[in-house]
Amino acid sequence: MTTNRHKALGLKDEDVIEMYKTMLLSRKLDERMWLLNRAGKLSFVISCQGQEGAQVGASFALNRDVDYTAPYYRDVGVVLAFGMTARELMLSAFAKAEDPNSGGRQMPGHFGQKKNRILTGSSPVTTQLPHAVGVALAAKMEKQNIVSFVTLGEGSSNQGDFHEGLNFAGVHQLPVITMVENNKYAISVPLEKQVAAKSVADRGQAYGMPGLTVNGNDPLAVYEVVKEARERALDGGGPTLIEAMTDRLTAHSSDDDDRLYRESAELEEAKKKDTILVFKKYLEEAGVLTEDLAKQITDEIDDIVNDATEYAENAPYPEAESTLKYVYEE
Numbered sequence: 001m002t003t004n005r006h007k008a009l010g011l012k013d014e015d016v017i018e019m020y021k022t023m024l025l026s027r028k029l030d031e032r033m034w035l036l037n038r039a040g041k042l043s044f045v046i047s048c049q050g051q052e053g054a055q056v057g058a059s060f061a062l063n064r065d066v067d068y069t070a071p072y073y074r075d076v077g078v079v080l081a082f083g084m085t086a087r088e089l090m091l092s093a094f095a096k097a098e099d100p101n102s103g104g105r106q107m108p109g110h111f112g113q114k115k116n117r118i119l120t121g122s123s124p125v126t127t128q129l130p131h132a133v134g135v136a137l138a139a140k141m142e143k144q145n146i147v148s149f150v151t152l153g154e155g156s157s158n159q160g161d162f163h164e165g166l167n168f169a170g171v172h173q174l175p176v177i178t179m180v181e182n183n184k185y186a187i188s189v190p191l192e193k194q195v196a197a198k199s200v201a202d203r204g205q206a207y208g209m210p211g212l213t214v215n216g217n218d219p220l221a222v223y224e225v226v227k228e229a230r231e232r233a234l235d236g237g238g239p240t241l242i243e244a245m246t247d248r249l250t251a252h253s254s255d256d257d258d259r260l261y262r263e264s265a266e267l268e269e270a271k272k273k274d275t276i277l278v279f280k281k282y283l284e285e286a287g288v289l290t291e292d293l294a295k296q297i298t299d300e301i302d303d304i305v306n307d308a309t310e311y312a313e314n315a316p317y318p319e320a321e322s323t324l325k326y327v328y329e330e
């Protein structure tokens, strides 16, 4: 019964396999980046691990040929789904000239790629939200049949930009979908010290839009609510706020030690609900993922990660003389 959930949502077997591959590629790239960081080859990693199901489930519910996204730093699953490649993500991690995000100028996780309609973000959290609302305003003014999709962490939903952006989107009924990836930590600060409200989703009501909380470890559940939100937006029903409950399976970043503020038992519990495992189990029970296919996918992804690492490691750094390019008018 539950094993046919993807078909009930209009997803073919090939679609859910593609979702699984995208999630696994996100995870394996991230794991490789940690190894490279600990080996002294990469300066910094900020992880998607634990949040891939929410990221990929949401992205697959969008029209990735026309919609815009304003992702936040953990969204490896979103940018891969929108068309960024493993090589490009590694080029960014190694800060190489060919990195499409910033030519090696920004820290990793600062995504931006015009051809895939991924808006450039900057370091202050939540600044991407008013940008996404602006894209939705333009889409409405130009009568384009598209939505913009923006993500952020729950800690960042306390930032002014969140409230200003959502209020504007609500007033003008704009086609923007906001997804808060609630991993229950803002660096070392636990959820109960971040938000007094019962849920982040409840904040939608204040801005005149539906606010929904969904199990972010279940990509199909996220797919469903984002798909509905997209249809509502295109029908003129305005914005939606979604809170995807997830777990951050790593420290905040490679510069953080989460053992100082998070009990190991809590992390072990979170690992039991790991979105990759949850989705793999679903696909096995649905008869979509056989042992042979699982092995084939793992091999394929290992090859992609190895190729990306080798390519990026051997790629040239930007010329020192190019440092000020795009900073001053030439």
Ligand SMILES: Cc1ncc(C[n+]2csc(CCOP(=O)(O)OP(=O)(O)O)c2C)c(N)n1
Pocket (backbone or CB within 6 Å): 074, 123, 124, 125, 152, 153, 154, 155, 156, 157, 159, 181, 183, 184, 185, 186, 187, 248, 252
């Ligand atoms: C305006 C602003 N304040 C503080 C920071 C430093 N900072 C970077 S990430 C982060 C935590 C954000 O937590 P959350 O929004 O829950 O996202 P998560 O990292 O948990 O995914 C903070 C405080 C920042 N980048 N920008």
Ligand SMILES: [Mg+2]
Pocket (backbone or CB within 6 Å): 153, 154, 155, 181, 182, 183, 184, 185, 186, 187
């Ligand atoms: Mg958080």
